[in-house]
Amino acid sequence: MRILRTDEARFADLPDYPFAPHHLNVAPGLRMHYVDEGPRDGSPVVMLHGEPSWSYLYRYMIPPVASAGHRVLAPDLIGFGKSDKPASVEDYSYSRHLAWLASWVERLDLSNITLVCQNWGSLLGLxxxxxHPQRFSRIIVGNGxxxxxxxxVPTVFSVWKAFASHSPWFPVGRIVQLGTDRTLSKAELAAYEAPFPSSEFKAGARAFPTLVPTEPGSPDSLANQAAWRVLExxxxxxxxxxxxxxxxxxxxxxTMQRRIPGAHGQPHITLRGGHFLQEDSPEDFARIVIDALRSELAA
Structure with a gap:
């Protein structure tokens, strides 16, 4: 497996992303980057990004949740952000992503986790x-x-899957903009492009749409069905x-509100925005996380 690593200089002076870098090897020679803000003895809140973003997506949510007394951890999935990037699309699979993420959780020995997830962050996080249910105390899912x-699957997803697989042009910043209602600044668009100095760095982003189980018998269909039996x-x-x-x-x-007992009676809410609600409604999204943890903090 050929591993690429984005030059740190590409992440200099990103707008609203002042967080110190942290790194952990999740497999031999494979380094995962993560944000780790707030008190180390605070209850951990793990924020998982999706496709084709990275922890930069949560830049407006991390500070208020950390200021409320929680330890906020936002990893960059392998292939994204400041994490290492295997160079071939074939290097990525659903199970490998899970193994890398589980290794990160286990090596940090996180427990009592509040999971915040969206997009592929939900496919992996759920x-x-x-x-590993013993490590999680609550789950908050947005657009996932x-x-x-x-x-x-919706037609729009089939179109997206074909584009990711076959288009010679894969403009990450513009893709994030298509999923965001508000207009991102040039600096923000550049920040989403920062992890990918050339097309060979984008194998992980191109791989994700092909890994979604879309029909019976797809790889990971049975594993996801087993996960649903736990969630039910x-x-x-x-x-x-x-x-x-x-x-x-x-x-x-x-569907989740109906099938998952822990969803009954919870303060579910619909926010304004597109697919990337962390960009469109970050303050409201952060407030939901803080409110969900308030009773635990008071105790």
Whole structure:
């Protein structure tokens, strides 16, 4: 496996991203970067990004949640952000991403985790929580699901999958802008492009759409079904926080609210924005996280 590492100079002076870097090897020769803000003895809040973003997506949410007394950790998935990037699309699989992420959680020995996840952060985070339930105390999902391949995917996803696989042009900043209602500044667009100095660094981003289980018999369909069986008995708090303008995941929150016991009676909310609600409604999203943790902090 050929591993690429983005030059740190490309991340200099990013707007609203003052966080000190932290790194951890999650496999031999494979380094994961993560943000780690707030008191080390605070309850951990793990914020998982998706496709094709990185921890920069949570830059407006990290400070208020950390200031409320929590330890906020936002990793860059392998292939993204400041983390190492295997150079071939074939180097990536759903199970490998899970193994890398589980290694990170286990090496940091995180417990009592509040999971905040969106997009592929949900596909990975919900599986991770179902497979390691003893480490998680609550889950907050925004614009994300855990597909098993048993229901048809939206046409817009099929188009996106074909584009990611075949287009010679893969403009990460513009892709994030397409999923965001507000207009991102040139500096913000450049920040999303920063991890990818050339096309060979984008294998992880191109791989993700092909890894989603879209029909019965897809790789990881059975594993996701097994995770759902755990979630259907999940009685710890489970909160959905979807936006009103995401054509891919809209309506998915109702499925989770119905099937997951821990979702019953929770303060589910719909925020304004597109797919990347961390860009469109970060203050409101952060407030939901803080409110969910308030009773624990008071205790």
């Amino acid at each position: 599986r991770l929580a179902a497979e 699901m855990l597909p098993t391949g048993d229901t048809p 008995k999940w009685k710890k708090p489970f909160i959905t926080c979807f936006s009103n303008g995401d054509p891919i995941t809209r309506g998915g929150e109702r």
